[in-house]
Amino acid sequence: MTDNENKRENEDGSNNEKTNEIENVSRRKFLKSSGIAAGGVVGGALLGSLLGNPFKSEPSTKVQPLSIDYGETRQFFKRKSDFDILNFATETIYPEDEHGAGAMNLGVPYYIDKQLASPWGQNAEDYMRKPFIKKDQTSLNRGEVFLRGLRKLNEVAQKEHEDEFKNLEEEKQIELLKKFEADEVEMEFVSSAYFFELLRQTTLEGCYCDPMYGGNKNMEGWKMKEFPGARLSYTDYVEEEDFVALDPVSLKTQTQ
Amino acid sequence: MVKRMDKVDVVTVGVGWSGGIVASELSKAGFKVVGLERGAESSVEDYVSSKDDVRYRQRLEMMEKLNKSTFTTRRSIDEEALPIRNKMSIKIGTDVGGGGSHWAAQTHRYFPYDFEIRSQTIERYGEEKIPDWMTIQDWGITYDELEPYYDTFEKTMGISGEEDPLAAPRSSPYPTPPLKKTAVMRLFEEATKKLGYHPFVIPGGTLSEKYENPDGQVINACQYCSFCERFGCDFGAKADPVITVIPTAKETGNFELRTHSEVKRVLYEGDKATGVLYVNTLTGEEYEQPADVVVLTSYTFNNTKLLLLSEIGKPYDPKTGKGVIGKNFTDHHTSPGIKGLFKDRKFNRFISTGMLGSVITDFAADNFDHTDVDFIHGGHVEAREGGNMPIETNITPEGTPSWGKEFKKESLYYHNRHVSFFLQRASMPHKENYLDLDPTYKDDYGDPLLRITNDFTENEHKMDEFLLEKGDEIMKEMGASETQLNYVEHFDGNLAYQHNSGGVIMGDDPETSAVNNYMQMWDMNNLFVCGASAFPHFGTSNPTLTLGALTYRATEGIIDYLNNGEGQLLKTESKEEKV
Numbered sequence: 001m002t003d004n005e006n007k008r009e010n011e012d013g014s015n016n017e018k019t020n021e022i023e024n025v026s027r028r029k030f031l032k033s034s035g036i037a038a039g040g041v042v043g044g045a046l047l048g049s050l051l052g053n054p055f056k057s058e059p060s061t062k063v064q065p066l067s068i069d070y071g072e073t074r075q076f077f078k079r080k081s082d083f084d085i086l087n088f089a090t091e092t093i094y095p096e097d098e099h100g101a102g103a104m105n106l107g108v109p110y111y112i113d114k115q116l117a118s119p120w121g122q123n124a125e126d127y128m129r130k131p132f133i134k135k136d137q138t139s140l141n142r143g144e145v146f147l148r149g150l151r152k153l154n155e156v157a158q159k160e161h162e163d164e165f166k167n168l169e170e171e172k173q174i175e176l177l178k179k180f181e182a183d184e185v186e187m188e189f190v191s192s193a194y195f196f197e198l199l200r201q202t203t204l205e206g207c208y209c210d211p212m213y214g215g216n217k218n219m220e221g222w223k224m225k226e227f228p229g230a231r232l233s234y235t236d237y238v239e240e241e242d243f244v245a246l247d248p249v250s251l252k253t254q255t256q
Numbered sequence: 257m258v259k260r261m262d263k264v265d266v267v268t269v270g271v272g273w274s275g276g277i278v279a280s281e282l283s284k285a286g287f288k289v290v291g292l293e294r295g296a297e298s299s300v301e302d303y304v305s306s307k308d309d310v311r312y313r314q315r316l317e318m319m320e321k322l323n324k325s326t327f328t329t330r331r332s333i334d335e336e337a338l339p340i341r342n343k344m345s346i347k348i349g350t351d352v353g354g355g356g357s358h359w360a361a362q363t364h365r366y367f368p369y370d371f372e373i374r375s376q377t378i379e380r381y382g383e384e385k386i387p388d389w390m391t392i393q394d395w396g397i398t399y400d401e402l403e404p405y406y407d408t409f410e411k412t413m414g415i416s417g418e419e420d421p422l423a424a425p426r427s428s429p430y431p432t433p434p435l436k437k438t439a440v441m442r443l444f445e446e447a448t449k450k451l452g453y454h455p456f457v458i459p460g461g462t463l464s465e466k467y468e469n470p471d472g473q474v475i476n477a478c479q480y481c482s483f484c485e486r487f488g489c490d491f492g493a494k495a496d497p498v499i500t501v502i503p504t505a506k507e508t509g510n511f512e513l514r515t516h517s518e519v520k521r522v523l524y525e526g527d528k529a530t531g532v533l534y535v536n537t538l539t540g541e542e543y544e545q546p547a548d549v550v551v552l553t554s555y556t557f558n559n560t561k562l563l564l565l566s567e568i569g570k571p572y573d574p575k576t577g578k579g580v581i582g583k584n585f586t587d588h589h590t591s592p593g594i595k596g597l598f599k600d601r602k603f604n605r606f607i608s609t610g611m612l613g614s615v616i617t618d619f620a621a622d623n624f625d626h627t628d629v630d631f632i633h634g635g636h637v638e639a640r641e642g643g644n645m646p647i648e649t650n651i652t653p654e655g656t657p658s659w660g661k662e663f664k665k666e667s668l669y670y671h672n673r674h675v676s677f678f679l680q681r682a683s684m685p686h687k688e689n690y691l692d693l694d695p696t697y698k699d700d701y702g703d704p705l706l707r708i709t710n711d712f713t714e715n716e717h718k719m720d721e722f723l724l725e726k727g728d729e730i731m732k733e734m735g736a737s738e739t740q741l742n743y744v745e746h747f748d749g750n751l752a753y754q755h756n757s758g759g760v761i762m763g764d765d766p767e768t769s770a771v772n773n774y775m776q777m778w779d780m781n782n783l784f785v786c787g788a789s790a791f792p793h794f795g796t797s798n799p800t801l802t803l804g805a806l807t808y809r810a811t812e813g814i815i816d817y818l819n820n821g822e823g824q825l826l827k828t829e830s831k832e833e834k835v
Contacts, residue, residue: 093660120315126323126342205647209647213310222646227646235477235480238607239437239439242439254304
């Protein structure tokens with residue numbers, strides 16, 4: 001499948017892909033010249049801070065209210081550019097507002113990264129035998145669907161707005177995601193609606209999962225929903241007439 | 257080369273509730289039993305620290321994996337079936353305990369009407385009440401005949417319940433008192449009583465108090481923690497084969513549980529089963545387990561598939577209506593539901609036991625006059641505490657987008673300000689809803705997949721409209737500021753719960769059924785098939801209690817068969833003619 005994917009994207013020759021190429025080349029050059037790649041232990045946070053900004057030309061007209069956290073090691077996404085799109089796509093689905101954090105600050109992108117690296121992301125427990133005769137019976141695994149979907153987001157952003165998805169104004173990001181949701185974007189081997197639903201579902205999972213999965217940071221998602229988490233017993237509260245506000249509890253309190 | 261094991265009295269295929277019941281009753285009676293389970297061993301230790309929404313509810317840790325085998329589905333006999341690929345689309349228990357470990361444990365008995373549905377419908381409304389396509393038939397047993405076995409199974413599980421005022425008589429009260437009532441349940445009771453209905457607390461196997469069953473197994477008091485349906489219980493407070501019938505069987509010394517053992521065929525000579533052929537799933541080695549009696553105790557699908565692959569019984573043909581294996585398939589759950597939004601009221605929605613709730617059966621079975629409605633049977637209106645798991649519970653007013661700013665705001669606001677009704681309803685069989693072997697797709701062993709041909713019927717659509725109207729009235733009476741009615745038009749290939757029946761149905765006539773009321777195959781006297789595969793139709797409520805009761809009855813039949821030699825346990829006119 002990788003061959004197909006590369007071939008197709010080369011044929012498309014999207015600006016997006018070219019940008020990625022350039023960034024990758026620049027990064028390699030940087031790694032080489034700075035000697036970091038040659039050895040030595042470099043934490044994700046350091047790499048992130050070193051590589052996060054120097055090679056990007058942020059458009060001066062756009063104000064990004066949120067910055068991407070590069071502080072953790074990625075397990076699935078290789079290209080920073082894919083991870084960047086993921087950040088802003090999830091934030092569009094679950095934005096920061098007066099109630100509290102959005103997807104990015106809840107750690108959703110890292111949650112999704114880990115899930116796609118897991119057996120689930122590789123469809124290890126699904127029936128993947130051939131033949132696949134319909135698009136909603138995609139032969140791609142979830143990780144592959146994500147890569148194609150995110151890159152397609154950028155591709156459409158470039159085509160319609162001549163800019164990367166992450167740089168678009170919020171309204172345009174919403175508008176683009178709506179097209180995917182409505183299955184109006186043509187994709188190969190998978191429908192854009194399928195990708196969107198996967199993106200939406202995993203975003204919500206990342207907002208409300210137990211914090212041990214990397215999302216729902218500081219149980220902020222649970223606090224917003226007034227969900228008390230993995231508590232052992234509610235026997236004393238069952239018959240209460242009024243709402244009982246309880247602090248949430250993570251599974252990590254029960255690992256022994 | 258197939259390795260031949262030592263012969264035993266009884267072999268079961270699958271070790272969940274029905275396999276566990278067969279194992280406990282037969283081993284207590286002194287017979288040697290081997291239980292073959294394709295999954296892994298499990299114990300309460302596996303359930304500790306399992307209050308994990310992602311792993312258990314979203315990724316279905318306790319459910320069957322589809323990477324080696326799945327099912328194909330289609331809506332009509334003219335369509336090409338496609339395989340169910342996503343594990344999330346099927347919720348069938350795996351490993352020892354099966355569905356009995358992850359279930360929500362709701363345990364209503366079926367109504368007397370269920371067992372004599374055809375004759376009672378005709379008697380009361382005339383034969384024209386039954387559409388041509390509807391293949392309902394009497395079960396070959398009455399409620400009174402099955403009652404003692406309901407009683408036995410309820411006592412094994414320690415069921416906590418309150419008597420349904422509209423249900424048939426019970427020989428003894430529920431073993432333990434009903435669960436506590438939440439504010440939602442009290443509100444539902446108030447509203448339904450005001451409307452003239454008969455609410456009661458849902459009976460179930462998450463126990464209101466610590467209980468020791470007649471076999472000496474202890475089930476603890478439920479903590480209402482909500483991590484229940486799709487989870488195992490870390491407190492040992494949910495009736496589960498893993499803490500009841502399986503240890504009972506093991507304690508006799510007569511039961512051997514063999515895991516990672518997947519049965520591929522029932523072996524037989526002439527009309528007598530000789531044992532089963534199974535594969536060690538870890539090594540791929542094949543074994544033969546000879547036995548005097550073979551009992552299929554796996555899920556509806558696998559019971560049916562094994563008979564079709566082994567070429568036992570006549571496969572059902574939807575065009576002619578002849579044959580029995582695969583007949584009367586029903587998918588109970590993609591039930592309609594109602595959400596009630598309460599703008600000004602907050603509930604402790606995070607508290608539940610899996611099946612905690614209150615219910616009315618005023619519109620179930622033949623509990624109301626069907627003269628003026630154009631459907632048969634009916635459904636429950638259940639106010640259920642679902643546990644409000646935050647990933648999947650996102651309640652918003654009608655017209656709200658399913659993501660973005662407004663979605664976030666509304667789904668946060670209504671998270672604890674809503675009430676859910678399940679409208680569990682009966683599924684009547686359709687002559688073209690059936691199970692057979694798929695012509696295209698194969699499993700890991702090269703055997704064909706089981707093909708499910710199914711769609712919802714007119715009967716279900718009419719019933720849904722009726723139940724939604726009644727439920728809506730109740731929800732409004734409870735004070736909802738907005739109600740949302742979820743109507744399901746078509747079967748979409750997703751099997752929402754482990755609620756499927758038919759394929760190896762029971763009855764009193766070998767021409768129209770596969771097993772008699774001891775679950776004994778008409779065509780093979782020493783082969784018994786236990787499970788909801790025996791239900792000729794799906795009643796209003798959850799299958800486990802009824803399939804367990806039928807299995808307890810089957811164990812009496814198996815003991816009788818083993819003690820008194822060969823033959824049919826049930827003599828019917830047509831069978832006697834054959835003999």
